[in-house]
Amino acid sequence: MLKLHGFASSNYYNVPKLALLEKGIEFEEVLSYTGVGPKYNPEYLDKSPLGKVPALETPEGFISESRAILEYIERAYPEPSLLPATPFDIAKVQELSQFIELYLELVARRLIPNLLGRTQPDPAVLKEVETGLDKAVAALPKLSNFEQFAYGDQFTTADIAAILNLPIVRSVGKVFLGRDPLSEVPGLDAYHARMEERPHVKMIRAGEAADRPGFMAHLKAMYGM
Numbered sequence: 001m002l003k004l005h006g007f008a009s010s011n012y013y014n015v016p017k018l019a020l021l022e023k024g025i026e027f028e029e030v031l032s033y034t035g036v037g038p039k040y041n042p043e044y045l046d047k048s049p050l051g052k053v054p055a056l057e058t059p060e061g062f063i064s065e066s067r068a069i070l071e072y073i074e075r076a077y078p079e080p081s082l083l084p085a086t087p088f089d090i091a092k093v094q095e096l097s098q099f100i101e102l103y104l105e106l107v108a109r110r111l112i113p114n115l116l117g118r119t120q121p122d123p124a125v126l127k128e129v130e131t132g133l134d135k136a137v138a139a140l141p142k143l144s145n146f147e148q149f150a151y152g153d154q155f156t157t158a159d160i161a162a163i164l165n166l167p168i169v170r171s172v173g174k175v176f177l178g179r180d181p182l183s184e185v186p187g188l189d190a191y192h193a194r195m196e197e198r199p200h201v202k203m204i205r206a207g208e209a210a211d212r213p214g215f216m217a218h219l220k221a222m223y224g225m
């Protein structure tokens with residue numbers, strides 16, 4: 001059976017987890033917090049070279065990087081598909097997923113240490129984050145109107161990216177910018193409300209909530225946060 005290593009407070013961990021749930025694939029969750037080194041779990045580097053979560057344990061070996069894991073899951077378990085039928089539509093789903101990850105999630109992620117540690121960000125970094133987010137938020141409607149799904153008329157990996165990676169942008173915006181930049185994107189608030197009603201998304205959120213105390217305890221032990 002596939003084993004997913006990581007922890008449920010991680011949005012990146014939840015990317016393959018949601019794909020596995022949506023496809024109805026059996027898997028086991030193996031709790032592993034990040035933080036490699038002498039103090040914690042150095043053997044995890046054999047599963048994920050930079051010590052990042054998630055890592056998927058397959059019969060052939062480990063795969064790290066959520067995008068590569070999604071690719072494996074889609075090819076190894078093609079039905080039900082989380083991609084559209086045509087090469088163009090598949091590319092558009094990948095384009096939207098990558099846009100969300102690179103220009104929104106990774107930009108907002110710079111302030112996660114401040115969010116978790118309840119500290120004020122460096123003003124120069126905050127300005128860069130705000131500029132980057134505003135630019136990407138203004139461009140996002142070019143890729144999706146979020147009327148039904150993130151792309152097209154079926155649930156795809158672009159929905160997984162939007163459901164799991166955009167909440168960080170909202171949190172960072174609300175706490176450090178005093179506004180949620182994503183609420184300016186037409187259709188997105190209603191889209192997210194709809195997606196949160198999906199049973200597997202509810203399972204993801206329940207997993208996050210259940211993991212939260214353990215994750216916070218880990219941060220405290222590792223970084224004194």
Ligand SMILES: N[C@@H](CCC(=O)N[C@@H](CS)C(=O)NCC(=O)O)C(=O)O
Pocket residue numbers: 010011012013034035050051052053054064065066067
């Ligand atoms: N590009 C990686 C990013 C994974 C990632 O950054 N995971 C976080 C947890 S949400 C992590 O492991 N952080 C610890 C670190 O970067 O050392 C992926 O898509 O899997």
